[in-house]
Amino acid sequence: MTTETQPRAPIIRVSGLHKRFGPLPVLRGIDLEVQAGEAVCIIGPSGSGKSTFLRCLNFLEEPEAGVVELDGEPMGFVPGPARRRRDTEARINRMRARIGMVFQSFNLWAHMTALQNVVEAPIHVKSLPRRVAEERASALLGRVGLADKRDSYPAQLSGGQQQRVAIARALAMEPEIMLFDEPTSALDPELVGEVLAVMASLARDGMTMIIVTHEMAFAEEVADRVLFMDSGAVVEEGRPMDIFHRPRSDRTAQFLARVLRRRG
Numbered sequence: 001m002t003t004e005t006q007p008r009a010p011i012i013r014v015s016g017l018h019k020r021f022g023p024l025p026v027l028r029g030i031d032l033e034v035q036a037g038e039a040v041c042i043i044g045p046s047g048s049g050k051s052t053f054l055r056c057l058n059f060l061e062e063p064e065a066g067v068v069e070l071d072g073e074p075m076g077f078v079p080g081p082a083r084r085r086r087d088t089e090a091r092i093n094r095m096r097a098r099i100g101m102v103f104q105s106f107n108l109w110a111h112m113t114a115l116q117n118v119v120e121a122p123i124h125v126k127s128l129p130r131r132v133a134e135e136r137a138s139a140l141l142g143r144v145g146l147a148d149k150r151d152s153y154p155a156q157l158s159g160g161q162q163q164r165v166a167i168a169r170a171l172a173m174e175p176e177i178m179l180f181d182e183p184t185s186a187l188d189p190e191l192v193g194e195v196l197a198v199m200a201s202l203a204r205d206g207m208t209m210i211i212v213t214h215e216m217a218f219a220e221e222v223a224d225r226v227l228f229m230d231s232g233a234v235v236e237e238g239r240p241m242d243i244f245h246r247p248r249s250d251r252t253a254q255f256l257a258r259v260l261r262r263r264g
Helices: 050-057 089-096 114-124 130-143 159-171 189-204 216-222 240-245 250-263
Strands: 012-021 024-034 039-043 065-070 099-102 177-181 208-212 225-230 233-238
Touching (some): 024 050, 024 065, 039 050, 039 216, 050 177, 050 208, 099 159, 114 159, 189 216, 216 240, 225 240, 233 240
Antiparallel strands (some): 012 065, 225 233
16 A cells, blocks of 8 residues: 655745835735745836845734745734734744844944854854853854854955854754845955855755845856745745746846846
8 A cells, every 4th residue: 555645734834914114015815835945036126126035934014914824824813713913022033033144235234353253143142152152163164164263353254254153153043944135236246156155055955045136147057946026925936947048027037137137
């Protein structure tokens, strides 16, 4: 007798997500499921809602409607048929701790060394002993190619090095999911590759990742799936080969033609 394999439940499920800033609708009913270990890249023009969508995933922005679930648990709101009610800050923070986020700006503490930047949250949020936190931080700095910069301050590091410290800092909290919000957009062109290489290694290691990026070659190489967003909606999604070489939507094709022509 054969046993049917049950499909895995997604680690992230987004249903009907809406977000407004004043009268301006920014997200218009986003639906998305992401499996554990999947790398999803989101592309699209500026102002299409990509960054806002990422911030809603870990409740840095509160959506007006819709649900974000992590392993079936709603993020930010108390489940039930009653009127939508914000969850407790303790529960929101507990769930948020499962998600690491890397922003466009590095946001490192200028008065702390690279090592100190990485150990701060594990010590004060997860109550790790300092010795354990420093051992892990040293290993993570080695993983992002900065073992020799552990005692350097942010002002002594290049932009690419600072962003790699920021990645190590996010990984130090041992997240299940990593969100990247255009992590190379503030970098000089020659520094972009070193950051993308670290992100590619995380994808190869099976980290669940959602990446907002303008780096089309990176998205085509690393992503399991690519989403094209425009005007607050997902216009098209699919395998990188299909999105970049056989887009179904005219809007996707127009965007890619313009972006690739500008970079060619």
